[in-house]
Amino acid sequence: MDTQLKNRKIVLGVTGGIAAYKSCTLCRLLVKAGADVFVCMTEAATHLVGSDTFEALSGHKVSIGIFSDTKSISHIALAKDADMVLIAPATANTLGKIVAGMADNMLTAVTLAATCPVVVAPSMNTNMYHNIATQENLKTLARRGIYVITPASGDLACGVVGDGRMKEPEDIFEDICSILNDRLPHTPLMIENGQGRLPSPKAPLELTQTKLLPKSLGLGFKVLITAGPTEEQIDPVRYISNNSSGKMGFYLAQVAAQLGADVTLISGPVNLPTPQGVRRIDVKSAVQMLHAVEAFVTDSDIMIGTAAVADFRCENISPIKIKKTEDQDSLTIKLVKNPDILATVGKREVQRPYTVGFAAETNNCEEHAKEKLVRKNLDLIVLNDVSRQDIGFNSDDNEVTVFDKDGQVAHFDKQSKQTIATFLMDLIFKAAKQYKNAN
Ligand code: PMT
Numbered sequence: 001m002d003t004q005l006k007n008r009k010i011v012l013g014v015t016g017g018i019a020a021y022k023s024c025t026l027c028r029l030l031v032k033a034g035a036d037v038f039v040c041m042t043e044a045a046t047h048l049v050g051s052d053t054f055e056a057l058s059g060h061k062v063s064i065g066i067f068s069d070t071k072s073i074s075h076i077a078l079a080k081d082a083d084m085v086l087i088a089p090a091t092a093n094t095l096g097k098i099v100a101g102m103a104d105n106m107l108t109a110v111t112l113a114a115t116c117p118v119v120v121a122p123s124m125n126t127n128m129y130h131n132i133a134t135q136e137n138l139k140t141l142a143r144r145g146i147y148v149i150t151p152a153s154g155d156l157a158c159g160v161v162g163d164g165r166m167k168e169p170e171d172i173f174e175d176i177c178s179i180l181n182d183r184l185p186h187t188p189l190m191i192e193n194g195q196g197r198l199p200s201p202k203a204p205l206e207l208t209q210t211k212l213l214p215k216s217l218g219l220g221f222k223v224l225i226t227a228g229p230t231e232e233q234i235d236p237v238r239y240i241s242n243n244s245s246g247k248m249g250f251y252l253a254q255v256a257a258q259l260g261a262d263v264t265l266i267s268g269p270v271n272l273p274t275p276q277g278v279r280r281i282d283v284k285s286a287v288q289m290l291h292a293v294e295a296f297v298t299d300s301d302i303m304i305g306t307a308a309v310a311d312f313r314c315e316n317i318s319p320i321k322i323k324k325t326e327d328q329d330s331l332t333i334k335l336v337k338n339p340d341i342l343a344t345v346g347k348r349e350v351q352r353p354y355t356v357g358f359a360a361e362t363n364n365c366e367e368h369a370k371e372k373l374v375r376k377n378l379d380l381i382v383l384n385d386v387s388r389q390d391i392g393f394n395s396d397d398n399e400v401t402v403f404d405k406d407g408q409v410a411h412f413d414k415q416s417k418q419t420i421a422t423f424l425m426d427l428i429f430k431a432a433k434q435y436k437n438a439n
Helices: 018-032 051-058 075-081 092-100 106-113 126-130 132-143 169-182 247-258 286-297 341-346 365-375 417-438
Strands: 009-014 036-041 084-090 118-122 152-155 161-165 191-193 222-227 232-235 238-240 262-267 279-282 302-305 312-314 335-337 354-361 380-385 397-404 407-416
Touching (some): 009 018, 009 051, 009 075, 018 051, 018 084, 018 169, 036 051, 075 106, 084 092, 084 169, 092 106, 126 161, 132 286, 169 286, 232 312, 247 262, 262 286, 286 341, 354 365, 354 417, 365 397, 407 417
Parallel strands (some): 009 084, 084 118, 222 302, 262 279, 302 354
Antiparallel strands (some): 152 161, 191 279
8 A cells, every 4th residue: 555654744642551552663654654753642651651762763852741841842833734643542531631622731732733634543441442431432533523443352451351452553554544545634524413404305204105113113223324425536626436326325314213213324425415313424435434434333233334335445646636648548547445344344243233234236136245245244235236227326216135144035126215215124123123132
C-alpha cells in the first residue's frame, strides 16, 4: 500500500495505558514511512514510557502539560498544522474528556482544537471497555466523525481475557493509511433522529397492507443496517460508485423501527429521507462505513448489510483533477481491495450479532449467494438478481430468495421493497430471537 504518510504531520497522543509501550513501535513505523511525528503524552503515560524514548524516535520534543514548557510548540499551532491526531492507546479517561470537550492537558487541548481527522485506538480492561459509559462515549465520538479503531480481544495486562486490547501497531498503521488515503474533508458523520431532510417520496409504510405483524416484534432488539452505495474518490471531482438507491435498506430500517426496534442506519450517499425514529449516520467510502459499523456493532443484536459496498478503492487519490493530454489514449488507475464490512461482523468471535447479508448477483445466482453465506460466516443471505431492470438496484420493487446454511428458507415474489422489507424483518426478528436465546 502507498502509505500516504510522506511529510504528513501526525500528532501521536499517548495516554496512560499499559499499551503505551506499543506506541513506540507505532511511532517508529510512522517516522519510517516519512511522517513528521509530534508526540503528546499525558502525565499518566510518562509513568509507563519515558518521554526521552519518544523524543529519540520522533526527533521532536514531546509535549505534556500545556504550560509546563513555554518553549514547546503551542496546542493551537500543533492542531493547526496536523494532518491527523492519532491517540493510541486511548484510555477510558481520555475518551471521556474528549467527549466532554475538556482541554486540561496538551493532548486533550490539541484534540479539541483539531480540524483534521482524529483517530482513537481504545485500550483498557474489558469491564471498563464494556461499561455503558465507555460504550456511549465511543458512539458519541463516532457520531462526531472521530474514527474509532475497535480494540481486539485477547490477554489483557490485568490478567483477564476479553475485549479491550489495543490493536497491534502494524494494524493501526494500516488503518490510518486507509483513513489518510480516503482524503475526504473532515466532515463529521451526520446523525439525524427521525427528521427527513427531503420530502418523503412515498406515504409512510402501512404494515397492514402487507402482513399484520405484532407491533412489538422488534422490541428489545438493536438493529444495525448498512444501505446505499459507497463512493470511492479518484480525484476531487470523480469517484467510483454504483446504482444503489438505498431504498431496500431504508425500508428495512423503517419496518424494524415501526416494530419497536432501536435502529441505527449507516448510509452511503443517497437521496432519501430518514425513516421516523431511526438513528442515521451518513458516510461516503467503504472505509468510513466500516468505522461507523465498528462503532455500533458491539452493541447490536442484528446486523443487516444491504449496502452495495465497493470492493475496491483507488490506491492513490489524486489531490488535483486528473487532466487528459492530447497524446493520451488510456488511463490506468490502480485499485486496492476494500475491507469486507459484513465478513468482519460475521467472523466476530464475541458479541457477534445475528448477521444477514444481501447478495447482488447477475449469474449463477444461487451458487454465488450460498458461497457468500459461508465465506462471510452469515446467518442468512438474501439473494436478488440485479441483472433484471424491474427489481434490484434503484427500483421500487424486488424479488428475493433467502438462504441459511441448511438451504432455502423463503422466496418472496416480485412486489414492492416496502412489502419485501416487512416479510424479511418478520423472518429476521424471529430467527434472531432464537439466536439470542441460544447465545
Ligand atoms: O439500494 P437499492 O437501490 O434499493 O438496491 C438494493 C440492492 C440491490 C443494493 C440490495 O438489495 C442488495 O443486493 N445489496 C447488496 C449489494 C452488494 O454489494 O452485494 P454483494 O453481493 O457484492 O455483497 C454481499 C454482501 O456483503 C452485501 O450484504 C454487502 O453489503 C456486503 N459487503 C460487500 C463488500 C464489502 N466490501 N463489504 C460488505 O459488507
